[in-house]
Amino acid sequence: MSSSPRVIDPSAVLLRRALSDFEVPLTRYAVSILGDIERSRDAVQDTFIKLYGQDPKAIEDKVKAWLFTVCRNRCYDILKKEKRMMRLEDDEIQAVSSLTDDPAQLMARAEDRVKLNSDLRKLLSLIEELPARQREVMRLKFQADLSYKEIGEALEITISNVGFIVHSAFKKLRQVMNQTQG
Amino acid sequence: MNIEGDPKLTAYILDELDRDEVSSLEEQLSKSEESDILIRGVMEEASMIRDAYDMEPAHRMTPQQRADILKDSEIVAVTETSTDKILSFTDGLKCLDKKKVETEENNIWKKYFPIIVSFSAAALVIGMAVVLLKNDRIGTDPKSKIAQKPLDPLSVTILDSNTANENGRDKLSWIQRQIGVGPVKFPVTYRYGKPKPLNEISDSLVFLDGESFRNPAMEGQRWSVFPSNVSSKSYDILREFMLAGDVPDGKNVHIGSLINAFEYNYEYPNSGEKFAVNAEVANCPWDQERWLIHIGVRAADINKNKGKDILLVREVRMAVEFNPDRVAGYRLIGEDYTKKFDVNNSPNQIVLDGQTVTALYEIVPMEGTDFSESLTRNANSELVSVRIDYTDPENKDSRSLISSISHKSAVAWEEASEDMRFATSVAGYGLLLGGHEKGSSATYDLVLQLAKDALGEDKNGQRSEFIDWIKKTKNLEERR
Numbered sequence: 001m002s003s004s005p006r007v008i009d010p011s012a013v014l015l016r017r018a019l020s021d022f023e024v025p026l027t028r029y030a031v032s033i034l035g036d037i038e039r040s041r042d043a044v045q046d047t048f049i050k051l052y053g054q055d056p057k058a059i060e061d062k063v064k065a066w067l068f069t070v071c072r073n074r075c076y077d078i079l080k081k082e083k084r085m086m087r088l089e090d091d092e093i094q095a096v097s098s099l100t101d102d103p104a105q106l107m108a109r110a111e112d113r114v115k116l117n118s119d120l121r122k123l124l125s126l127i128e129e130l131p132a133r134q135r136e137v138m139r140l141k142f143q144a145d146l147s148y149k150e151i152g153e154a155l156e157i158t159i160s161n162v163g164f165i166v167h168s169a170f171k172k173l174r175q176v177m178n179q180t181q182g
Numbered sequence: 183m184n185i186e187g188d189p190k191l192t193a194y195i196l197d198e199l200d201r202d203e204v205s206s207l208e209e210q211l212s213k214s215e216e217s218d219i220l221i222r223g224v225m226e227e228a229s230m231i232r233d234a235y236d237m238e239p240a241h242r243m244t245p246q247q248r249a250d251i252l253k254d255s256e257i258v259a260v261t262e263t264s265t266d267k268i269l270s271f272t273d274g275l276k277c278l279d280k281k282k283v284e285t286e287e288n289n290i291w292k293k294y295f296p297i298i299v300s301f302s303a304a305a306l307v308i309g310m311a312v313v314l315l316k317n318d319r320i321g322t323d324p325k326s327k328i329a330q331k332p333l334d335p336l337s338v339t340i341l342d343s344n345t346a347n348e349n350g351r352d353k354l355s356w357i358q359r360q361i362g363v364g365p366v367k368f369p370v371t372y373r374y375g376k377p378k379p380l381n382e383i384s385d386s387l388v389f390l391d392g393e394s395f396r397n398p399a400m401e402g403q404r405w406s407v408f409p410s411n412v413s414s415k416s417y418d419i420l421r422e423f424m425l426a427g428d429v430p431d432g433k434n435v436h437i438g439s440l441i442n443a444f445e446y447n448y449e450y451p452n453s454g455e456k457f458a459v460n461a462e463v464a465n466c467p468w469d470q471e472r473w474l475i476h477i478g479v480r481a482a483d484i485n486k487n488k489g490k491d492i493l494l495v496r497e498v499r500m501a502v503e504f505n506p507d508r509v510a511g512y513r514l515i516g517e518d519y520t521k522k523f524d525v526n527n528s529p530n531q532i533v534l535d536g537q538t539v540t541a542l543y544e545i546v547p548m549e550g551t552d553f554s555e556s557l558t559r560n561a562n563s564e565l566v567s568v569r570i571d572y573t574d575p576e577n578k579d580s581r582s583l584i585s586s587i588s589h590k591s592a593v594a595w596e597e598a599s600e601d602m603r604f605a606t607s608v609a610g611y612g613l614l615l616g617g618h619e620k621g622s623s624a625t626y627d628l629v630l631q632l633a634k635d636a637l638g639e640d641k642n643g644q645r646s647e648f649i650d651w652i653k654k655t656k657n658l659e660e661r662r
Contacts, residue, residue, distance in 0.1 A: 016252070019252075023243060027241035028240075028241050037241055040241065041242075041244060041247060045247045045251060120230065120233055120237055121237065123230055123234040127231065138231065142235055143236075143238075148198045160189075163190070163198065164189050166192055166196070167188075167189035171187075173227070173231075
């Protein structure tokens, strides 16, 4: 096996690349929207099947953003279909879950959610308390490792808007952590 | 300006600004005394947030779901040298007769459908890993794609014409003389979780058979940078000694330099990409408890300015991150591992078009990740990932390319490629020369056999010449 094989089917290569790189982050992302693993797995599977049908040349440069966009839409389709939730407008989402300003109350809620056996778990639960849009952007940025540009494409918002959301989330987290620690 | 309240600072720290914005912000930051503390604070927070997310379970689809996705997308490939063989990846690189396949063109999918379906998830992942390694494109961040603009490469004038020759080997030695050294700026991130803090310096090493290896679980040891251009001086020294009928002292021969003196048949990157990473894992022929990781990087070839060497990229940093869950200890063969190394201060290196870079690591796999078990256990675990950071000289864009190597891609050394077996032979020879392998089963006979079986095409006779040196060294050593 001195020379390497030349691949004939770029779609199949793209699919395998994408599976290897993004299966876990996509499934985690889907779970964060749908809340259960079974339906999330289906959404992710649908996403990859759809990927194989694409022209690799057309999406090669933006596979990541493409996958997260399609997976996100798929998740919301599932939610709609099951009539558990209609897709909320951003403002409504903000209103549903907003970070309370009272650190004591916030920590109490955080403590309820997970046993506070580590700072990281604490941090994770604090992130979960952020407004929905911030939560989603943070997850895409820091768990799925998407760039601002890719997040902007997936969520259909501008890059500077993404930057503002990340910055606000950081500020909020820092504020809460300082207050609760100090 | 209130930099703390500026989303631009956060974007800067997260590496999300373009070059112009970076320089204007850096100018502002230089005027601010507290900016360092601020930046460090946000970096720590970012790293904590990443770690926090990492604590979530690594959800995946079921193996059946994955198999269903892959079943219709088998890859068929033709080797470049032997066009009458067709390789079927999902069939574990089984060779098929091309003619037969052609006559059954339309039936091929049906024909192999039952085989594909019957595969376990494990077999699929092996196929995937093979594709990954051979094509070097899985694991590549889309961000690392080079800019769409056509390259107008800088040409590098060879200042000392005596050192330039047609086989291109010596161009590496003058690069080292001509190019200054400076730190490469890059954010240190951890793909496999944060390392443990170092209490005592001895924590950073693990010991096996009296030899020490770096422990990737510990702070400062997770990353290993390997040089992206190495002179072939050691080979020239070896040749001089051999022609004079003598054996050089191991101290004068750098193993990394020796390995990089040879040509390897690494895949070229796909069009539009700067590098292809060819990586392989096999057990070590002279020590069953260790594995070898062979990393071969090929830089893109530019078909312009024939006869001149083209500066492809600069500020290059090639590094490996070791997964502490899989790797108990590692060392770069030829590296002086007692030296402390700082990832932030690696030399500012450049790479020329078509150049190859080879790094060979010895690793001690974690207990329970026996070579014999590697194909059945820990299905989706990465062993290491290779990261190449560089700056495009044309548009000054900083890029990085990441390729991961699956634990499952490990093979018995007999099944490794000729390139890997040859590099292994050179490494073994270098270790013997330096007296480093006294306790192991490395012998000149073993390295000779390794090299003989890995001759390949050997277009310029380099490998055959090396075989002569091994024989000669063996005879000379026996007479001592």
